[in-house]
Amino acid sequence: MIDPLSVSAVVAFLGAVGAGMANEYGRRLNEAVGGMVARVAGREVTAPGGQADREAVARVLVAEARRDPGQARLLGSLMSGLPDHRTAEGPAPQSLRAPARFFTDRKDALTLLRGEAARKADGRPRVAVVFGPPGIGSSEVAAYFGAQEAHRYPDGTLYADLRGASAGTAPTASVLLRDFLLKLHVAAEHIPPATEDRAACFRTLLGSRRLLVVLDHAQSAAQVRPLISGAPGVFTIVVAARPLTGLDAVPVPVGPLADRDARLLLGELVSKQTLAAARATLPAVLERCAGSPFALRAMAPYLAAPVPVPVADVATTDGNPVRSVAEELYRQLSPESARVYRMASLRPWPALAAAPVAVAAGVSEQEAARTLAELAERQLLEELPDARYRFRPAVRAHALEAAAREDGLARCAAAVARAVEYYVRLAVRADFAALRERPHVDPLFDELGPGEYEDEGAAIATLTAELGNLVESVLAAEEFGDFATACRGTEALWAVQLKAGRHEAVLPALRAGARAAEQRFPGTEMAGRMHTQLAFALMETPSCYGEAERELEAAAEAEERAGHLRGQATVIESLGLLRLRQWRFAAALESFDAAGRLLDGIAATDRDARHLPRARALLERHRGRALRGLGRFAPARQRLAVALEFFRAPDTAEPYNEARVLTDQAETERDAGDYTAALRLVDEAAAILGGQKATAHLDSLDLIRRECLAGQA
Incomplete structure (x- = not known):
């Protein structure tokens, strides 16, 4: 209220x-x-x-x-x-994939799930953990239950894949909550930054809904606990390789299919007639597959082949049906396809596309596209909705073994380096196109120039679509000791961090970039840039302000050692912005003044001199904000007027920044009690932003307008 x-x-x-x-x-x-x-x-x-x-x-x-x-x-x-998140409207989310066409057995597992779903509400969360080894079909059980019981959940389904790429990149609860809130039609600009606040918003939205949540490939209880709702109409199914210690949930084990059910599944996949014709090899196939639905699906096409798979070739090798069948399928590949299979597995890329795989494997893009489709057809890859692919973890483990055995460390390392270079060059050109006015540290930006995109939005879309792979490329570069490339790739994530708001998603790369800079470029402009970029991401979460300040201190030290005045000024300015968020307006003003003095020390012949007018205009705007917070309205007006003059001048015009300064002026007049002047400035800013999709800024203007009307009442 x-x-x-x-x-x-x-x-x-x-x-x-x-x-x-x-x-x-x-x-x-x-x-x-x-x-x-x-x-x-x-x-x-x-x-x-x-x-x-x-x-x-x-x-x-x-x-x-x-x-x-x-x-x-x-x-x-x-x-x-x-914002009132409870009023979010839109179609019911349906993010759980459709189950496989043919599904056999699993009656016991489904009975347990239906029992928990139908349990009388008693205040306890409805939670079940479906668990079993890789390839056993645990995820399929959840998908099948969701399809069969859809009538129970008229408000939709939410699905999240919790597996990560490299160590430390599994999506956090905070990231998953953001994704769920977006699917529940909460505007991105209204999603809280802190995990506990996102969880509270999520629980509020789910309070009266009947909805199914599936958390696939969970690693730990801590990862899923913030995503569990006690709402009586919400059922959360967690899928894992084992029971999760510390999570109160109904255990739903999924084991191997019995021979009878395995035969039934094969009969549905290839027909009963084909199964009868392959009776000589069937026992060996069943033995190798060991009741694994994945293995049975992968081997089914060979039962229908004109020349059946020899019995000797399908004997069980090590008791691991996924690895055993992957080895059998690998033997059927041509040498060229086998090489693509191995080279694509060398890093846990979240999504495989033809172009980077071609670069890594040393084949044409057309050949890579054909091979990826073939590998998916043979069940060695999973096809993603965006026409890209990914490995199942157990299959990738086999491909890595084959690469180590047949290619050796040097060739594998070279293939990874080629893929990393592909992604970094893509990121550099897209980042440049998305933020053309930004000064760059790494010379590759000037060498490549901006990519050919229709507009800034298209460049951001490319960076967002490839973000998982771009982060993985930075981690790979750091792991291989290529610290310069790790820094270059991190610098190229600024646009997607700033304009797409993907701060949490890029954090693993930002931390890697800061570590790499200290290894390769200590006390340099690059080290300053890496620490500053990391600090900006940390500043998005109030609980991380202390860490952000430490990163800014490290950045300031590096820029000072490098003798880079503009870099020092940027760091001190960033510290001032942090102080504004903390309501420390006097300290913020001191920081902005200190940054201004540093800019004054840059000579006209310095390479950074061309950036000075804009940098000074931004500082004037920030000074005006700090002065307004201090209640010093007259000097605040003067500072903001200087900034406005720069951003609306014909040769330096930036409409968006012009609107931001007008908004600052409106807030100053509102705080000073001149509501008429404030409303006029609000209208000016709104007119500039009318043709832009600046929803958050327009919301700010609407808030100021309401405040002024209340003040006039």
């Missing part, structure tokens, strides 16, 4: 403000609240970090609201500006 005279309501509002800084709208709301608190308290108050701090700030605000009806209206207007 929005009640500016209720301490508990204001405490909840302050908590939501701190949790909502995932976008410009949230950050502007946070600054507006910080400025209000400073004016009411008569002094600067650091942004509250816990419940006790929020209660103290809330009591100050409520006391003033009770004394001044105008203050009560303004506070109420701010409180009404929070």
Whole structure:
């Protein structure tokens, strides 16, 4: 309930403000609240970090609201500006894949799942863990249950694959919650940055829904626990290779198919007549497949072949049906296809496409495309919805063994290096096209130039689509000791980090880039860039502010050792932006002034001199924001006027930044009490942004408009 005279309501509002800084709208709301608190308290108050701090700030605000009806209206207007996630609308999500056409047995597993689904609601979460070894069909059981019991879940299904590529890249609960909230039609700019706040939003949305959640390839209880809802209509199925210690859930074991059921499955796949004709080799096939549905599906085509697979070739080798069948299928490949199979497996690429596989394997792109399709047909690869492919982990393990045996370390390393170079060059050109005005450190940007994309959005779309592979390429470069390439690939992730908001997804690469820079480029501009880029990602989450500050300190030290004044200024400016989020407006102003002094030290002949006018204009804007937070409205107006003049001048015009400065000016007039001037500036900014998809910024303008109308009332 929005009640500016209720301490508990204001405490909840302050908590939501701190949790909502995932976008410009949230950050502007946070600054507006910080400025209000400073004016009411008569002094600067650091942004509250816990419940006790929020209660103290809330009591100050409520006391003033009770004394001044105008203050009560303004506070109420701010409180009404929070997005209401519960009103998200849209079609029911249906992200669980369709089950296989032929499905045999599993009656016991399905009975257990149906029992948990139909259990009378008693306050306990509905959770089951379906588990079994690779290739046994645990995921298929969940998919089949979802299809058969769809009537129970009119509000849809949510599916997430929890396996990662390299170590440490499995999606975190925070990343998975973001994906689920997007599927539930929460706008990206309204998703909170902190995991616990995302979990709270998720639980709120699921409170009255009847929905199935499937968490596939789970690694641990900790990974899935924040995703489990106690809502009576929600059933969560966790799929894992083993029971998950520490997770209270109904255990649903999935074991090998009995011979009878294995024969039934083969009969459905190849027909009963074909099965009868292959009776001489059938026992050996059943022995090798050992009740694994994956293995049976992979071997089924050979039973229908004109020349049946010799019995001697299908004898069980090591008791692992997936590896055994993968070896048999591998023997059937041509030498060229076998090489593609091996070279594609050398890194756990999230998605395999023809072009990078061709580069790694040293074949034409057409040959790579043909071979990938063949490998998928033979069940050695899984086909993804976007016409790309991926390995099953157990099959990839076999391919790696074959590569080590037949290619050797040197050739494998060279193939990985070629694939990494492909992805890094793609990222460099797309990043350049998405942010042409950004100064670059690595010379490859100038060497390659921007890629040929229709617009910035198309370049961002490419980076987003390939993000998993781009992150993996950075990790591979670091692992192989190619630290320069790791830094280059990390630098090329800035656009997708900044404009697509994929901060969490790029964090493993950003950390790798910072480590690589300290190995290869300590005390240089590159080290400064890597630490700064990592700090910006950490600044998106309030709980990471301390780590972000440490990264900025490391960046400042590197830039100072390099004698790079513009880099030092950027780091100090970034520290000022962090201070704004903490409501430390005086400290922020000091940082911006210090950054300005560093820019003043850059000579006209310096290579960075051409960037100075824009850098100074941005600093003027930030100074204006800090001064507004301090209640010093006259100098704030002066600083913002200088910034506005730059961003609307014909030869330096940037409409988006012009609108941002106009918004800053509107907030300054609102805080100063000149609501008429503020509304005029809001209209100016809105007119500029009308043709752009700047939803978060338009939301900010709408909030300011409501506040001004409340102030005029």
